[in-house]
Amino acid sequence: MQAPFQAVAEARNALQESQARTLLRAIMWDSLQDVWTWVLNCTYAMVLYPIGVLSLLWIAPTLAVLRRLWRMVSWERSVRGKAVVIHGASSGIGEHIAYEFAMRGANLVLAARRMERLHKVTENCFLLGASDVTILEADVQKEADCKKIIDRAVDKYGTVDILVNNAGVAHSFLVADAPNWSLDAAREVINTTFWGHVYPTYYALPYLRATGGQLLNIISVASFIPYPRMGIYNAAKHVALGFFDTVRAEAAKHTALGFFDTLRAEAAKHVALGFFDTVRAEAAKHAALGFFDTLRAEVGSSVTVTNVLPGWVVSEMTEGKFLDEHDQYAWDQGLRDEHVGPWPVLPTKDLAEIAVRTALKRERGVVVPFWYTVFLYYRIFAPEVMDFGFRLLILPRGEQPAPTKKIVQMAGHDTFNIPEPGTQKRSTEELKMT
Numbered sequence: 001m002q003a004p005f006q007a008v009a010e011a012r013n014a015l016q017e018s019q020a021r022t023l024l025r026a027i028m029w030d031s032l033q034d035v036w037t038w039v040l041n042c043t044y045a046m047v048l049y050p051i052g053v054l055s056l057l058w059i060a061p062t063l064a065v066l067r068r069l070w071r072m073v074s075w076e077r078s079v080r081g082k083a084v085v086i087h088g089a090s091s092g093i094g095e096h097i098a099y100e101f102a103m104r105g106a107n108l109v110l111a112a113r114r115m116e117r118l119h120k121v122t123e124n125c126f127l128l129g130a131s132d133v134t135i136l137e138a139d140v141q142k143e144a145d146c147k148k149i150i151d152r153a154v155d156k157y158g159t160v161d162i163l164v165n166n167a168g169v170a171h172s173f174l175v176a177d178a179p180n181w182s183l184d185a186a187r188e189v190i191n192t193t194f195w196g197h198v199y200p201t202y203y204a205l206p207y208l209r210a211t212g213g214q215l216l217n218i219i220s221v222a223s224f225i226p227y228p229r230m231g232i233y234n235a236a237k238h239v240a241l242g243f244f245d246t247v248r249a250e251a252a253k254h255t256a257l258g259f260f261d262t263l264r265a266e267a268a269k270h271v272a273l274g275f276f277d278t279v280r281a282e283a284a285k286h287a288a289l290g291f292f293d294t295l296r297a298e299v300g301s302s303v304t305v306t307n308v309l310p311g312w313v314v315s316e317m318t319e320g321k322f323l324d325e326h327d328q329y330a331w332d333q334g335l336r337d338e339h340v341g342p343w344p345v346l347p348t349k350d351l352a353e354i355a356v357r358t359a360l361k362r363e364r365g366v367v368v369p370f371w372y373t374v375f376l377y378y379r380i381f382a383p384e385v386m387d388f389g390f391r392l393l394i395l396p397r398g399e400q401p402a403p404t405k406k407i408v409q410m411a412g413h414d415t416f417n418i419p420e421p422g423t424q425k426r427s428t429e430e431l432k433m434t
Helices: 002-073 092-103 115-128 143-157 183-211 231-250 256-281 286-299 333-340 348-360 370-381 383-393 403-411 423-433
Strands: 083-087 107-112 132-137 162-165 214-218 304-310 321-323 329-331 365-368
Touching: 083 092, 083 143, 083 183, 092 107, 092 115, 092 162, 092 214, 092 348, 107 115, 107 143, 115 132, 115 423, 132 143, 143 183, 162 183, 183 214, 214 348, 304 348, 321 333, 333 403, 348 365, 365 370, 370 383, 383 403
Parallel strands: 083 107, 083 162, 107 132, 162 214, 214 304, 304 365
Antiparallel strands: 321 329
């Protein structure tokens, strides 16, 4: 009677021994893989890293000289009669970029939510020499509206030669001070500042590739500067810039659908990184930057991708209009003084001229003003110093206003060219009169 039980016990023991041997082999294999990975990382650290750093010491200045020479000898691409699509064109940077293309005789398709402002911009564009102007009411938060913008351009002019991604929504509140802040505010910022750039690009990309067209993307220096009070906005900008830089290299190999599906997976990673970097030092326009940088790598040479990263520019934002934690637009000049601080505010016309000239010379991009790039070096090599500086200067201390606000109010708004409310609207009317 014991023989069957003994056979079962032996079989069980044999099975256990086999499983143990299999497990041991798996552990040994994993250990070998870990050792190999460690060897590879050590090799790269000892070989690739120093080679890369030493190479950069001569590659960087060489490229700087070549870029300077290219700017001197290159000429602007003619856009007379070309179809140029601009969203967020009712005021600010979008409005003045429309004027720059109008002076060059382009066919303009202007989209925004405020039609009454678009009508005034249209009149100015015709006065400045635009070949034709088409306007439509659209909210780039909605994919259907983004498709409508591109469809209107194709129906009217047969294609899209240049797409200007400009629309954006900025907020001004600290994540830590607003534990109950509305998710609707976050969604509006992300949907406008990030997806509002992705959707038009997705629908325009086939036409841009067919014509050797161009993307002109208005991002911000906040894509690499962790600027306080703009966490969600900065996260959206980082994703967008990385995406477009990647598309520059990959678009020739990927279909539009596959390219867009890939973006959905990549975007969440960039948004999260930018958002939590922001919570640490309270911001850095990460989303759009990551998005457009990614796109550049994907499209290769079939579409030129130009990213413009401006600092503070005369706009409704620097006039004091922000989205608050309750998803409401509010005007607050005191908060504006604290937020903008003693940084020179660039005239909108000057930025638009630089942006269009850079794009028409088919350059990769430009930081305006150039001195903002010093913050990039600090972000990479000494982020603790930058975080400390922002907390010291920009964040309020209890009931005391931030030092930036005190500096602005002591020196005066005119010292830093900080605009008063209504400046943008008055400039539109004055252009029409002149």
